[in-house]
Amino acid sequence: MAEKAAKRECSSPKETSTPKKAKKLNEDGGCFLKPGGDVLASLKTLEILSESAEEKKIIVHGQLEGNDAVVVLEKNPFSKDTLEELFTSSTLKFDMENNIYSSYSLQVPLHLNEIKTTVIYPATEEHLKKYRSHQSFLVEETGDDYQSITLPYIQSRTFSIQWVYNILEKKAEAERIVYEDPDPKVGFTLLPDLKWDQKRVVNLYLIAIVHQRGIKSLRDLTEEHLPLLQNILKKGKEAIRTHYQLPASKLRIYLHYQPSYYHLHVHFTNLKYRAPGCGLERAHFLSDVIQNLQSDGQYYKTRTLSFQLHEGNGLLCKFKEAGRLEFR
Structure with missing residues (x-):
């Protein structure tokens, strides 16, 4: 049934x-x-x-x-740099008062009320499924599950990552690059994620995209990739301190599993910012990944990894069909 x-x-x-x-x-x-x-x-x-x-x-x-x-x-989040103008150039509309408490609607100048807008065009069914709100399920993927279910699913996909190659080849977004190590083995390109408006360090969000192709995700990593990961961790932190005066102790540095696209990349966010996907169900600290591979070079080949998938996701359907998910 x-x-x-x-x-x-x-x-x-x-x-x-x-x-x-x-x-x-x-x-x-x-x-x-x-x-x-x-x-x-x-x-x-x-x-x-x-x-x-x-x-x-x-x-x-x-x-x-x-x-x-x-x-x-x-x-957009508030910025302390605009607070004085916000208070002096806005109009308060009274709502209610009760003892020492009162509430208002603050009518602010247009330039202080901007909305961060991201447009995906033309969008595919894959994009619509990604952003549509659905019931969620927690999948526990063993190493065997990856080989028999997840990897065949990934290989069957034709979802393009040409936009990633455009960045690496400087055909697009070259002016947005914050730092680059061009080494083909351990190098990477660091640039702001589209979720970040680049106006406030409080919601800083950058992505390090590796130059080496063929590394799809966490599952492909072995001890041979330790120099690459250590290079990203070290130079990524240095670049962010140089450009944004944010020390490593205020950064959250992690990989997603499952990732949103299958070309290895690392997320750098401000510790104060609760970026989408930074929670336990998806994020793996880069420092933990490095230590795990130092202890066992095949750690991510055999480790059971848990992640969240939304109803209607193609990979979730494959796990259901294989009888690897209890959903009733």
Whole structure:
């Protein structure tokens, strides 16, 4: 009975990584959007994929020029550098008062009320599934599960990471690079993650993308990769101290498993910032990864790794079909 239910839940249309009506494609496979302040003026909202009152974020599925788009809207955090202007240039609208407590709506100048906006265009079914709010399940993946379930699934995917290669080859985002070690074996490129507006160090978020290709995730790492990981840890911390005056003791440095894309990369975030995916179900401290590999060079080949997947995720369906997940 459970097996039939699993097949029914996983019988969604085959996932695709190419937009149905993509037009104006550039040489790297992306669509050109008209630059300027009116990019989203013609957006037709189709659905709210997810929203979070705690994170003050909403993710919208819409259409631009006939193609699907995902738009992520996030309220920017406060900055102490703008507090004086915030207090002197804003207007208070009274709401209520009770004893020593009173509440107001603060009408602030437009430039102090910006919304961090990320646009994914053209968006694929994979993007929509990634951002849509779903019921979550905890998967416990053994080394054998990885070989028999996860790896075949990854190898069957055609989801492009051309954008990663564009960064490494300086075909895109070259002006955003904070630091680069060009060594083909232990080198990496460090640049801001799109989630960071680069205006406040309090929500600092950078990504170190390795130059070496063929390392998909944590599962591929062995003792031979220790020089690479140690180089990222050492030089990444040095670069962030130099550029942002943030010491290593105020950084959270980790890898995701499962990652959002299968080319090895390391996350550097401000310890004060609760970045998406920095929790126990997904994040692995880089320092812990290094120590584990020093103790056992094959640690991540055999270790059982736990991670969270959302309902409708293709990999989750594979675990259900294999009878490796209790979901009823």
